Amino acid sequence: MRIGVLTSGGDCPGLNAVIRSVVHRAVVDHGDEVIGFHDGWKGLLEADYRKLDLDAVAGILARGGTILGSSRVQPAHLRDGVERARGHVADLGLDAIIPIGGEGTLKAANLLAQAGLPIVGVPKTIDNDIASTDVTFGFDTAVGVATEALDRLKTTAESHQRVMVVEVMGRHTGWIALHSGMAAGAHAIVVPERPFDIDELTAIVGERFSAGKRFAIVVVAEGAKPKPGSMAFEERGKDIYGHERFAGIGNLLAVELENRLGKEARPVILGHVQRGGTPTAYDRVLATRFGWHAVEAAHRGEFGMLTALRGTDIVMVPLAEATSTLKTVPAERYDEAQTVL
Numbered sequence: 001m002r003i004g005v006l007t008s009g010g011d012c013p014g015l016n017a018v019i020r021s022v023v024h025r026a027v028v029d030h031g032d033e034v035i036g037f038h039d040g041w042k043g044l045l046e047a048d049y050r051k052l053d054l055d056a057v058a059g060i061l062a063r064g065g066t067i068l069g070s071s072r073v074q075p076a077h078l079r080d081g082v083e084r085a086r087g088h089v090a091d092l093g094l095d096a097i098i099p100i101g102g103e104g105t106l107k108a109a110n111l112l113a114q115a116g117l118p119i120v121g122v123p124k125t126i127d128n129d130i131a132s133t134d135v136t137f138g139f140d141t142a143v144g145v146a147t148e149a150l151d152r153l154k155t156t157a158e159s160h161q162r163v164m165v166v167e168v169m170g171r172h173t174g175w176i177a178l179h180s181g182m183a184a185g186a187h188a189i190v191v192p193e194r195p196f197d198i199d200e201l202t203a204i205v206g207e208r209f210s211a212g213k214r215f216a217i218v219v220v221a222e223g224a225k226p227k228p229g230s231m232a233f234e235e236r237g238k239d240i241y242g243h244e245r246f247a248g249i250g251n252l253l254a255v256e257l258e259n260r261l262g263k264e265a266r267p268v269i270l271g272h273v274q275r276g277g278t279p280t281a282y283d284r285v286l287a288t289r290f291g292w293h294a295v296e297a298a299h300r301g302e303f304g305m306l307t308a309l310r311g312t313d314i315v316m317v318p319l320a321e322a323t324s325t326l327k328t329v330p331a332e333r334y335d336e337a338q339t340v341l
């Protein structure tokens, strides 16, 4: 078989572990040939690629980022995107393409699969919001980074009797905020799934200080919004790919809480540090398993599917199903977090 692999969308720790696993399983165990497209779908659309052999993937298991590069270019953004992809797949004699990506990438993968291309997807995102899989690799690493940051911020917050408003990633869902907030014992967790009431949030933080505590930690997902009319809030619109760019809810909340409470508040935007660096052991294992199973699915001719974790098993799920909805934080998970605040 000749297999093409690519990484697309925002990077995330564990991408290299998938690439390595695909190459090991395909080349060593099946005698396949593997090529890697550069910079996501862009590489497929421009036939920009390199051969991936065992030497090419040596030493990358624990490395963050992606050796192939990534971009947010999607075939659907180009008028002839699908036909260009089809042409290059035929010219290169590819029997399977393994795109590794999040929501946008998997939608593109589904589009190409519907057009008859031999696609086996692998889900990735630190946001953990792909509905068809219990967990995506990268999430565990991001939660670990955010939790360590929260632990560290507690000590400086206490020294200065401050409110720390820590903004974590999570455009549409609050999984990183929920898990890091629970792990670090944050005093309030604010997620996009549940628009917040600024009066309630101020009361929660205020009661802490009234009870004699010297600091408060608020974790807020970047996509969180106040209840309409609850406080001044303006979204900034879309970036060049149509993704929302946020007004900076961490900054806004810190200013609002400081003014309302008369306590110093500082915003801390963790940003891309959550996506950088070495993946945790959990993420390396999940990524490696996804890569292995993607190659197996390709050999079985199971196209138009993606790898998914269900319980402790890796299963194959139709791409169409995987891209139809996002996995949001359910109300009961949020309530569990509230009781430990």
Ligand code: F6P
Pocket: 010, 011, 102, 125, 126, 127, 169, 170, 171, 222, 275
């Ligand atoms: O989807 C993953 C993610 O890290 C989001 O949490 C975040 O909103 C977005 O990517 C940031 O994207 P970019 O790297 O394009 O700034």
